[in-house]
Amino acid sequence: MTKEIIWIPNIELLATGDEDYHKEIFRDDLNKVKSQKKDLIKFEVFESYESFKIMDHFKNQVEDDRFRNSLHQALNKRKPFQNFNFLIF
Structure with missing residues (x-):
């Protein structure tokens, strides 16, 4: 167990919106x-309205x-x- 965190952003959140670019940048992690x-x-990221409800x-x-x-x-x-x-x- 490495306790390593692998963070791969949701493609919809990226400014480029280019799926191929996204896959290339995060290829090793993917x-x-x-x-x-x-x-x-x-771990799934909450939508902002869900986080607000929790708060x-x-x-x-x-x-x-x-x-x-x-x-x-x-x-x-x-x-x-x-x-x-x-x-x-």
């Missing part, structure tokens, strides 16, 4: 994934009124992910 598939754990649900579970209010304000400002993470971490 081959590694293909050859070691049974030993890997795949909102978390906020609603916070018992401290002041902190919950701070989280609520962070989620309703511009750059909610950045604001929320700043408060949490």
